[in-house]
Amino acid sequence: MVVLLAAAGSLASTAASPPAHAATCGVLSSGAAPQAQAAVNKACGLLGTPYSWGGGHGATPGPSYGICDPANGAPNDCNVRGLDCSGMVRYAYYLAVGSDVINGTSRQQYQSSRAVARFNAGQGTAPLLPGDLVFFGYSASTIHHVAIYLGQGQIVEAPYSGGYVRVTSLYSHGDYYGAIRLYGGGSTTPGKYWVDTFTSAGVYASPTSTTRTGTLWAGTNYVYCRVWGRVVSNGSAYNHWWLLTDPDEGPARQYVSAYYLTRWGNDVAKDNNGVDIPNC
DSSP states (O other), rough: OHHHHHHHHHHHHHSSSSOOOOOOOOSSSSSSOOHHHHHHHHHTTTTTOOBBBTOOOOOSSSSSOOOOBBBTTTGGGGGGGEEEEEHHHHHHHHHHHOOOSOOSOOHHHHHHTTTTTTEEETTTTTTTTOOOOOOOSSSSSOOEEEEEEEEEEEEEEEEEEOOBBBEEEGGGGGEEEEEESOOOOOSOSSOOEEEEESOHHHHHHHHOOOEEEEEEEEEEEEEEEEEEEEEEEEEEEEEEEEEEESBBBBBBEEEGGGGGGGSOOOTTBBBBTBBBBOOH
C-alpha cells in the first residue's frame, strides 16, 4: 500500500512540472546539413515545453493554445499553451532556418515535397542523420506522430497531452514507419553519397559483368563512387555509369547502374543533393 501511494505521488509531481532531462539532447552523430543540426539544437531548446494538441499551428510557428478534444485524449488542451508533435517540428525548423518550411500535420509533413531523401523502417536507423524527421504509424495513411532524430537511436519529441517535449528512444514507439530529410549536407556519412532508386535493381561484381550477384532495393540508398561501364537502357533512357554500393541482398561492394536513379537523366550520376558522385 505504501509503495502504491509513493508511485502515485511521483506521477502526480511529474505531471505538475516538466521532468528533469537525464538523456542527452543534441547532435549525436556526424554528417547532417548545417540547417538540420541547427534544427536539432533549437528542438533541444524546447525541452520541457508542454504538449498541447493542435499547438504550434498558428499563422506563425511557435507555442499556442491547443484544442480541447477528449476523443483524442486532450480534454484540457485548449487551456494549455504549448506544441503538439508536428508543431514542435515546425517550430524547430523555423527557428533554425528562419522560414516556415514544414507546416501541417504529421501525415502532411511526411508527404512534403521538400524532402531530399526518404527512408523506410526496414532500413533501420543506419541511414538516418540528425535533423531527419521520423514518423510513426502502420501505413502512410495512418501516420499519427513525428519527431526529430538526434543520432544514436534517440529522438526529441512532443509526446502526448499532459507531457512535455523530451528525449527518448526512437524504438520506444512500436510503429516506426519511416523518415524524411529536409536538407542534404555538404557531406553525408564520410565516403557515402545518398541516392534514390525508383525500383529494385540487380547488382554486379563489376561494371562490365552480366552475372547478377544480388539486389539493391528501391528507396534511398548509399553509394561510394562511380565507374563508366556497359550501358543499361530502356527506350530513350540510358546510363553508362555504375555505382559502387552495399546491396540489400548479396555480397557487399557491388555495382548498380545509375540508370535506376530517380532524379537524373541520361549518363548522369549525382546524389540527391545534385553533387556529382566521385570516380572510384
